[in-house]
Amino acid sequence: MSDIPSTARVVIIGGGAVGASCLYHLAKAGWTDCVLLEKNELTSGSTWHAAGNVPTFSASWSIMNMQRYSVxxxxxxxxxxxxxMNYHVTGSIRLAHSRERMQEFERVKGMGRYQGMDIEICSNDDLKARYPFLETHDLAGGLYDPHDGDIDPAQLTQALAKGARDLGGRIIRFCAVTGVRRDSAEWVIETEKGEIRCExxxxxxxxxxxxxGAMFGRTVPMATMSHQYILFEEVEELRAWSEAEGRKLPxxxxxxxxxxxxxxxxxxxxGPYERNCRAHWVTPDDPMPEDFSFQLWQDDLERIEWYLEDALARVPLMAKAGLSRVINGPIPYTPDGNPLIGPMPGVPNAFEACVFTFGICQAGGAGKVLAEWVTEGGTEWDMWSCDPRRWGPWADHDHCVAKAKEVYGHEYAMHFPRHAWPAGRDKRLSPIHDELKALGAxxxxxxxxERANWFAKPDDDTSEEATQTWERKGPWxxxxxxxxAAVRDAVGVLDLPGFARFRLEGVGVGEWLRGQITGALPRPGRIGLVYIADERGRVVTxxxxxxxxxxxxxLITAAAAQEHDRELLLSRMPPHAGFRLNDITETSTALIVAGPKSRGLIGALAQADLTQPWLTHQISYMAGRPVRLVRVSFTGELGWEIHAKPHDLPVIWEALMEEGTRHGLKPFGMYALDSLRIEKGYRAWKGDLSTDYTMFEAGLDRFVKLDKAQDFPGKAALMAEKQRGPAKRFVALTLEDSPFDAPYMSTLWSNGEVVGETTSGAxxxxxxxxxxxxxxxxDLAAPGTELEVEIFGTRVGARVAPGQALWDPQNARLRA
Structure with missing residues (x-):
């Protein structure tokens, strides 16, 4: 008789540390009717051979939250x-060879302090005191994390599994999933032991x-990397030191x-992360085996020889240790190295908690996040960094392999704000990409x-090395x-491919959308901003x-939001709606033309009424090609967006560039746009706008209509918040002189107390x-309030601005 249940509320496929954590956290949330299926034994995948390191360190706010929770x-x-369980909290040391690395450490220390962790910056003497066998002569310093350590991955998984079972969760081992199908509103999970119906x-x-994923019609963006680590035999000097100190080395x-x-x-x-790395199971002559449970690849020590020699020079005591064993096992990677946690794109009531490069240190937090997604429909922390919808179909096999190898080979790399990683590029190109490239884009x-960030002149240094700095100054x-200056004084043009666009048409669509957004819809012939909140009143999009x-x-939204926002809209549409949604992203593109001379430039080329006011739109022709002219500008200057068919854009561009010579036209890029929009207090999605903030905390009060007839998600929460007052307020700050602009999540201080954080800076x-x-x-959001911003370990004076717009606060230039 089969021991498989016929029904469950949730079925989890995969019995590693992450799957067990998902089951445990669902059970803790009261969802005890859940089943985990594992095709072999628990831990038989990457978990069994994982090194088991448990750091909290991350330059990502959300990843740090997740890892801190795990610890x-x-x-x-x-x-x-x-x-x-064998869990050794030894602390850890990270070494810095450069000033830039120490600046990264200072930034992470500030983020860690905000999350309640006492991470320390170390001098070379501090490093030597904590790790006496260390050579420090060529170091700039380091960082000490007292919370770091190592854990036995198998014991961790079994502990989570026991906790889940004790709360009512079920685990069925040696039960491979062979297929899935949708039956009405349920999933039917087909296994070797029978079928399970689940929500x-x-x-x-x-x-x-x-x-x-393929069983659901989903192509999961990933590749599998070979990761080797070397185990060494015992060293008598290390034993003597460890026994005398009563601890392990950090x-x-x-x-x-x-x-x-x-x-x-x-x-x-x-354990090295070598540049000359290898991906497995990515070519027809290297297919994934039917079963690779508890298996490893053969050693490939030549690949890591340099790293071994470097480590021997750093810790000479290692030379006394004989090599004991080499572990060479599979580690999955997404194109950016972050896991996939959240809704499975395009698939109802399906979620992903997979492709973990650091599954042991993230498993605890991942289970919490996944359980929140399933049981509450949202997460405590904004987790866009891990959301599966951040990738679209353009992230194909070649892209995933190229990016996985790049990320693996630069696992510990610093992510400088102006550095563009080169692998896996040119997946989606503007119709005028080559023209922009010829101009120095x-x-x-x-x-x-691919969008132009800035336009270089022939003698500018555009090498990767020139972009590897935290400072504002650089060739750009x-x-x-x-x-x-061109946008301010004359006219600039920005090619902006990739706006995500959704066409909504049909009976009742306006009324339906009013019930989704927090505010009002613009009138016909107009354009306006609208926001969707979650049930907590937090900003979703x-x-x-x-x-x-x-x-x-x-509806137009950010390029990165295409999958996210399409899913959001489709999930909220009634099942038998009298209207339809079409994704028209690929059938339209846009230029931004902005500056005081933009009216003259466009007027020379377009058959249009350019006296129409700000926030209007019209159908017209430019250079004989049909366009939609939208009187709006993210730059804060008089301007229009020119929406056109992709195949018409080269003709329009050529005409603009030719006529533009008489108006002072200059192409500009995304870096300039970022500066211009911050001067106006305009928000960026998943930076300034995220589920970490309510509509009121984000300063979007004017887009909330609590007195409108329609209910909308978050209305009750926002009404309650309105009555008690928001805990935080969105502000613009001007900073004292510093070579750095404030990175995302830089800590705000007042009188020695942490009082907030930055969301963007330029x-x-x-x-x-x-x-x-x-x-x-x-209470500190009043104009003129003096604060400090912690930037790479230095507190820089800052003042709350009179309003959210420092440039043209009355919008006189926009309305000109």
């Missing part, structure tokens, strides 16, 4: 579920996630050389679309200044709405000041 969970897990399903299949990471080194019993464990990828700075008629409109070339946008405790 807190693991500390008390053995007692909580009555299952013994929700979770793909937690690790490096086999793509295989499972886990050591030489991030600039790219390896970790851990005390393993009385020996060592060395330096490109960045936005939702896969004089060019950004020139581009902003922003749309520009171009209204043609009562039941005909176009130099404002029109106002001549460094500007930051952010959220601060409500």
């Amino acid at each position: 807190d969970l693991y500390r008390g897990l053995a007692e909580a579920v009555d299952y013994p 929700y399903v979770v793909n937690a299949a690790g490096y086999r996630a793509q295989e499972v 886990l050591l990471r030489d991030v600039d050389s790219s390896y970790y080194l851990r005390q393993e019993k009385m020996g060592f464990n060395l 330096q490109f960045g990828a936005y939702g896969g679309w 700075e004089p060019r950004i200044s020139e581009e902003c 922003e749309f520009s709405v171009i209204r043609d008629d009562d039941d005909e409109l176009t 130099w404002g070339y029109r106002v001549g000041a460094s500007i930051a946008l952010g959220a601060v405790r409500s």
